[in-house]
Amino acid sequence: METISVGLVGVTGYTGMELARILATHPVLRLVRATSRAEAGKSLAALYPFLQGFPIGDVPVTEPEAADLAAACRLVFLAVPHGAAMDYAAELLAAGLSVVDLSADFRLADASVYASWYGLPHRHPDLLAQAVYGLPELYAGRIRTAKLTANPGCYPTSIILGLAPALAAGLVETDGIVADSKSGASGAGRKAAVPTLFCEVHDSFRAYNLGKHRHTPEIEQELSKLAGADITVSFNPHLLPVDRGILSTIYTRLVREMPVEEIHALYDKHYADKPWVRVLPLGKLPETRFVRGTMFCDIGLVVDPRTRRLVIVSAIDNLCRGSSGMAVASANLMCGLPVDTGLHFAPMMP
Amino acid sequence: METISVGLVGVTGYTGMELARILATHPVLRLVRATSRAEAGKSLAALYPFLQGFPIGDVPVTEPEAADLAAACRLVFLAVPHGAAMDYAAELLAAGLSVVDLSADFRLADASVYASWYGLPHRHPDLLAQAVYGLPELYAGRIRTAKLTANPGCYPTSIILGLAPALAAGLVETDGIVADSKSGASGAGRKAAVPTLFCEVHDSFRAYNLGKHRHTPEIEQELSKLAGADITVSFNPHLLPVDRGILSTIYTRLVREMPVEEIHALYDKHYADKPWVRVLPLGKLPETRFVRGTMFCDIGLVVDPRTRRLVIVSAIDNLCRGSSGMAVASANLMCGLPVDTGLHFAPMMP
């Protein structure tokens, strides 16, 4: 098959690293540019010894320059912090490239919501209308024709996929939903910082940013669309001493008593043609290791008749499914490839 | 100071091991009997090399025999599974000893509730009335005169202490409370079993027994007393890849809008004379490592004005505060000692 040349802006973080892992064995997308101001001049394999022996290891790390990227690539992944990504996107789009932005810069349709949660004004609000939220289970059709995809946040991916069938079918009250989410430390990024040192995270557990995490408006935007009603959610993240993985325990209240079998059947049907969402058999619950290194979102369903709660447990790999793998899925679609090209990973167990 | 001789039935589990650690440096309680059918004949130090060099290491492991325990001890800790503990307790009480039972056998006042959640009839329902629930912050006075203390469960300890001030003051709705609890693997016990092997737990995370965990009725019994109303709680445990520690994130709804500072002040006051409960300053949240190896229960408070929720985060060490340390606190009281004798542990960080 002919290859398609792609670039990666920001290779030194965990999402950049994961993109490199995935593209190392992708049959069509060929990484030809990887940029980092700090590491420019090295080869990728010199930066990441684990890539030695792969052709991708020979890719030189360069300074990020739009003209150079435009000349060399058809599509570019942006794996830089929010705030920085929007300018790259504008410039690369102007140069005719397709862009998959892994940051939050184009996820929120409303620029004022962005400004209030991210604490800075959006410098390219005009691009928001053309950006497609890159969740393939919801928007595959639109991603296929998009020039700019906003890659969903990791927490939102787990929560939206977990709630979508219940909200779309009107099974649960739209008020009072609580999502208690737990994420591995790779979600905190690869910045040198004391709070994410090994000895600050290992053999411990903590909550953070309760009710205030920036993924909240993105979750509410998508859940509201699914429910056809304004949804305010209590979203509460925690930090797990694991490398990868998000498990969200989502507490809802059923609008009426319902046997769990009926709900399970409805979920099964909802995701019948979405092979990456695995509705586990009743009695089984997701574990982050079941999805490690993969594109799967595993969902477990429990009804607690004592409280009439439907408890939905969903698990993803935050780096693969929740970030870089999903970005490649969008890139696949934007390049006319099957969505799962190069993404057939079986979970690493243990 | 004169020593007081105590015994330990069931030394091979993690709660027995933790009792040994604590008693190894206790200034008054002196372990003179440690029993295990499987390991009888060894010294404690031969069983547990980490006790070599402590006088407690010389204690011989013996078969559990009531007459022998009665002759040698004034008080006995029962660290055996529920179902097995009740008969030991009856026998030892009949022989005149004081008993601290670490199992669930005497926690529930209602024998029929016990039977329905634990799946076996209570063989000594007559003893339930005299058993005191050994949570010192709530029942120190009664423990002091008790002959039989039912050591609280680890999850209940974190949840009851977290909710007590809010419920006692009527701050939150009694309906709809959700406790999302995460426990280290020592809570699962020391039985040889595939699901708790290192490679099944490490670098992963899972939920289990959602809405069905046996600690539920114990939580509801105590919360209902505190609230003066029947409380049904949605209790949902998860397994953390850490050795020790429970962190419970408790979701409540405020009965009316209230500034978090007011709630914080109320908590501070409620626990003013309870040094083991540390209400953290606003803006700080508990971490399980902050309480590692100690008797503390750390509490963090967050109000989310968007959802009018009061989110309470509480953290304990499940083995020390949530089990063996609390058992020693009860033993201290039952022996006329200050509650904190031998329990002045500072958290091990990191």
Next chain:
Amino acid sequence: METISVGLVGVTGYTGMELARILATHPVLRLVRATSRAEAGKSLAALYPFLQGFPIGDVPVTEPEAADLAAACRLVFLAVPHGAAMDYAAELLAAGLSVVDLSADFRLADASVYASWYGLPHRHPDLLAQAVYGLPELYAGRIRTAKLTANPGCYPTSIILGLAPALAAGLVETDGIVADSKSGASGAGRKAAVPTLFCEVHDSFRAYNLGKHRHTPEIEQELSKLAGADITVSFNPHLLPVDRGILSTIYTRLVREMPVEEIHALYDKHYADKPWVRVLPLGKLPETRFVRGTMFCDIGLVVDPRTRRLVIVSAIDNLCRGSSGMAVASANLMCGLPVDTGLHFAPMMP
């Protein structure tokens, strides 16, 4: 491409689980039988929820029966304990199948050495002559025509590959070699046992079986062949609190002073056409995560001029490269496929 039907005897251990992971995405080898006495009757996906959604998940778990395997398969992997494997092998070979044995039963050419280290007599010593030691870097040619491959041990793989160039070139003294090896807990197997419970391994580190591990004679057999001299090695295993990975630090003494650059060049040349062995650039040292989930053996070289020691550090994934992946490599060769078919894994980082 046409598929080739293979079977797996013993699916419930970590090597069986890893074989399932690898075969789930293998383009040619198609698992048609997976056996386990304990789990017979389930589908593989029911046993391993992480395989849901893969065709391999539909494979039924059956009782191990030679006739059934012979009828259905061309090649069978034996992932059962040593002692049990040899009889299966004999029976399946007699039925005309090819066999890759992951146990130790056919690794040692001398049945008396087997008997003395494994504590049981070899019941099929006649098969030893035809068994090929399945290390592809050393024996690819012979594996291609073998009917019975003895899959190397995980520790030996890391040590033999680390020492081969130095011994073959006569760089180091053959006396006094020390291998200090550290392995992840998956190497200990998936048997329910207290010493490998999470809380017995996590946040701790220990040595075991110093100088007495059963992999010793296998290491010495292969090193002696490489050196053309009898080698006695001091092999010392340790247990790491990680899931996967072996790192061996190998201490040798140079026969004469040599610049490390010269040794590095020699290693590079030795492994020039062996893509799975990556000799890292001078100054870089292996890390187990660099090879996680892959077939790589990474080698780092250090010369300590103060002691004239050449220190060789080698790292593999014990489950993939050190066991199931290598078994698939042998199966590939035995089935006439390129050795790396279905084994193009990039390391999962982090």
Next chain:
Amino acid sequence: METISVGLVGVTGYTGMELARILATHPVLRLVRATSRAEAGKSLAALYPFLQGFPIGDVPVTEPEAADLAAACRLVFLAVPHGAAMDYAAELLAAGLSVVDLSADFRLADASVYASWYGLPHRHPDLLAQAVYGLPELYAGRIRTAKLTANPGCYPTSIILGLAPALAAGLVETDGIVADSKSGASGAGRKAAVPTLFCEVHDSFRAYNLGKHRHTPEIEQELSKLAGADITVSFNPHLLPVDRGILSTIYTRLVREMPVEEIHALYDKHYADKPWVRVLPLGKLPETRFVRGTMFCDIGLVVDPRTRRLVIVSAIDNLCRGSSGMAVASANLMCGLPVDTGLHFAPMMP
């Protein structure tokens, strides 16, 4: 008992943190000053929430000023990097204080050795003669009268205690000793840095600084004194994914064949009056968790008759025994207290 006022320069690292943990419950030494330029103005409890509720939590963090320390303290612990410590020590000694320096600045008797391994000249070589190497098993008598104690390095502590009896008795060859040491990540300090982030250390293992670690000359200095001969050692550190703990596997060659029982008896006798060194029974090997949070150094002995090697395994807690706890032991002696005052920790298991 009357308290003795002490100060701590450098409270933000792991050794400072561990000193705070230990001093929080010390019956005599009372921390009255804790310094940090970055955190000055806070209370210790504000810096370290885990100290809330301890009197030590009220100690204010101040700028390090010699005059202030001299006025308030009788002894000062220096927990600042090498290079910085020597000036503080000089100044505080001149002001009449006793000093326990946790850095490497006063460990090496020869200033030129210091300069060559640490890459900077010693600015106070005159103080080297009066500095006592603070290993209580070797130098308790001299520490008692010292004004300046050089707290040993963590790796050297494990290796020197492991080898001392064998070298003192002339059991092993002094040439060719190899120490393969593995340390928890707290040994790398609490500086924000990518290589010690959780996701760079967790579920992985690596060697570093093979043959070049700065603890080498310190090890050789002390081993040479013990052996009465110049010893060059091959010292090779590795990074474990654990918080605390060092396990050193030390490879020696016996000068003549000897039964291990004889060696064990010799070790037992050597350490008979040193309660912190626990020679484990034959057949048992140290585990880092057996010494977690304590002052113990556990030693296991193995003789491999095939290679005539005596393999010595020693384990300590790098932060407590290997650093801050040992510093407190020296301070105890320097203040006329029993060496183990406030140091009666039983290991935390699990």
